[in-house]
Amino acid sequence: MRRDLTTSLLAVVVMTVFLGLAYPLAITGVSQVLFPGKANSSKLSFDGRVVGSSLIGQDFKGKPAYFQSRPSATEYSGNVTFFGNAGPNSVEAREEVREYIKSYLQLEKPFDKSLTREDIPVDAVTQSASGVDPQISVANARIQAHRVSAVRQIPLTKVEALISATTDGRSLGLFGEPGVNVLRLNIALEKEAPLK
Amino acid sequence: MAQGWLQIAIFLAVLIALVKPVGIYMARVFTDQRVFLSPVVGPIERLAYRALRVRPDEGQDWKEYARSLIVFSLLFWVALYLILRTQGVHPFNPQGFHSAPWDLNFNTTSSFITNTNWQYYGGEATLSYFSQMAGLVVQNFVSAAVGIAVVVALIRGIVARSGGQIGNFWQDLVRILLYILVPVSILGALFLVSQGVIQSLGHATVIHTLAGSTQTLAQGPVASQEVIKELGTNGGGFFNVNSSFPFENSTGLTNFFEMLLILVIPAALTYTYGRMVGSQRQGWAIFSAMLALFVVGVAVVYIAEQHGTVAQHAAGLHTHAFSGSTGGNMEGKEQRFGIADTSLWTAITTVTSCGAVNGAFESLTGLGQAVPFANLGFSEVIFGGVGAGLYSMLLYVILAVFIGGLMVGRTPEYLGKKIGAREIKLVALGVLVTPLFTLLSSGLASATRLGTRSIYAGVNPQGFSETLYAYLSQANNNGSALAGYTGFIQPNPPGNVGAFGISFADLLGGAVMIGARFLPILFVLAVAGSLAGKKVSPAGLGTMRTDNPTFVFLLVGVVILVGALTFFPAILLGPIVQSLTTRLF
Secondary structure, three states: OHHHHHHHHHHHHHHHHHHHHHHHHHHHHHHHHHOHHHHOOOEEEEOOEEEEEOOOOOOOOOOOOOOOOOOOOOOOOOOOOOOOOOOOOOHHHHHHHHHHHHHHHHHHHHHOOOOOHHHOOHHHHOOOOOOOOOEEOHHHHHHHHHHHHHHHOOOHHHHHHHHHHOEEOOEOOOEOOOEEEHHHHHHHHHHHOOOO | OHHHHHHHHHHHHHHHHHHHHHHHHHHHHHOOOOOOOHHHHHHHHHHHHHHHOOOOOOOOEHHHHHHHHHHHHHHHHHHHHHHHHOHHHOOOOOOOOOOOOHHHHHHHHHHHHOOOOOOOOOHHHHOOHHHHHHHHHHHHHHHHHHHHHHHHHHHHHHHOOOOOEOOOHHHHHHHHHHHHHHHHHHHHHHHHHHOOOOEOOOOOEEEEOOOOOEEEEOOOEOHHHHHHHHHOOOOOOOOOOHHHOOOOOOOHHHHHHHHHHHHHHHHHHHHHHHHHHOOHHHHHHHHHHHHHHHHHHHHHHHHHHHHOOHHHHHOOOOOOOEOOEOOOOOOOOOOOOHHHHHHHHHHHHHHOOOOOOOOOHHHOOHHHHHHHHHHHHOOOOOOOOOOHHHHHHHHHHHHHHHHHHHHHOOOOEEOOEEOOHHHHHHHHHHHHHHHHHHHHHHHHHHHOHHHHOOOOOOOOHHHHHHHHHHHHHHHOOOOOOOOOOOOOOOOOOOOOHHHOOOHHHHHHHHHHHHHHHHHHHHHHHHHHHHHHOOOOOOOOOOOOOOOOHHHHHHHHHHHHHHHHHHHHHHHHHHHHHHHHOOOOO
């Protein structure tokens, strides 16, 4: 018993020092040297200043000149996160989706006359898990392209080319789903056709 | 969906390909043989024994082994609790977080000591980097190593032909850490950083967004925690939304890698087992039973999630897939993972005791939720937690041998050892103690006002699901949640503001996690001790074989039977109701 206690005490100290401090600090050190950009949250710059992270979605609500991110339960918080927790059979979830559909149609239909409820991709009217999903589906981006091209007064084909350029395919062509990185797309837009 | 099925198939293929090499490697580690890392790790290992004053070649019987394990875990419990209680005075705390309430600390401590990683807190807004590293990361390693050590001891008991010794706990602990968990973590963490998972110690950065508002970007030593969180089937996220947050899981590739990390040790342990008992077929038999149950679960979640939810259809949303859109239930899912990879992850994290999530469980469809319920209801024997899965499954194997023996009217034998009354009593206790904890605690929580305060969804099937799942998850040391119940920062506060720090939920959950972790471990070690001394009788014509399809079928049947008899009525009331009705609640 006494030997177990001694060894346990020593183990608590040794393991805390090596697994709890040496290991993560060493990984931090090596990461900061090898991958400084990635280790420090993949920041994106525009116009000489940092405007966000390519991995973290942002709020573009009320700015029709920009592509819109997916709905967020957290108001796109990058440091306090929680799930929306809408249940599969909940009345609140139905109301929430109805609201999102309504505002999506309100925003996009004036610029894409043939758009109907059936055409709306699910990602556009459901909350992401992280609240900061950096991507939208390609279908979602194609619909929004009509509005952005009209508001910015640039040809639709140009906007679609920018969408292609900022679409992340599946990793290694295999894993995950393709998606359009909204912040990178909006930065590309600003470069291509700045708002007056 | 074809692309989704392909991704699932590729995942299974890679996993199956890893079973043999990893299994052989682990068997060599457990039997004190040389491996390719020995030249590097060997000296460190010997240094560790000296520092801990351990004589590695000194065998322990099951009681000594259990005593070392319990004393060790108890001391670590105290150490972690103290770290969390005194968070305010430690370094690496740029956000200046103070400690959470004592009852929450109790829950969190119990959670991480038991490899559960149930979280009644949001990591990024509650814990300092010091607490995450020196407190939680350490337990991510240690609790995983303890789980693996127990199964190794059980295997030794099954194999040993005389004497009662089942190995040395300290040697197992050190070797598992140094030869398996730490090396993989170092490489894995660096790989994750290279893909965008963050690893820094700075203060969260405030940036001015493109649209002219501000956003705060969290920082932290995430990758080093993420990798062992998956590899050790721990599951406690650095962030509250766990592996759905891009800083924990940035791309389809990191997602694939993390899923593989979760399953590789539990799956490969079956091969290790076959090797150590001297018959690979025994290992493959167990692997097959696990794989069959796993694949069914994956398919059910995927099909259910691709269908969309009742609420979405009621709102007039069309959830079919078309060019450029995955369709399906994307509520609480990330675009880069889509339906297939979120469904696959959901099955993986609940067959194992991991519990990390890459999407919101609360927002799964009714049928999609039923799979995590079932996986936990089967006591996580489908691959299961590192070590814990295989030792739980071996209890079911002995149970199946016993039931099979009764059916053919022979004395039950497993690998030449007679299964007597003592073993069966211990096995029955080991199998039943976890469901007992689950049902008693979730019953108590459902029936009392103290318990129902934690519910987010209201008095309806979803609310019941939240409660049952919370205790199912804690009792099985899983840690995933229908997260409305965990209650940290509710989006819709009324009636639920204080779920964060509800003493009843914290204390009951903490007690359940400890009981349902260490009691089964004691029963398993007792079985190991009891089998260790037994003579092996040669297999004859009348011996029931445990390495053929018939036995696999019997084993799957026993697992389903025990799980269904225990939990089917309760699961009916929650997820099944929701999947069978178009009603909204």
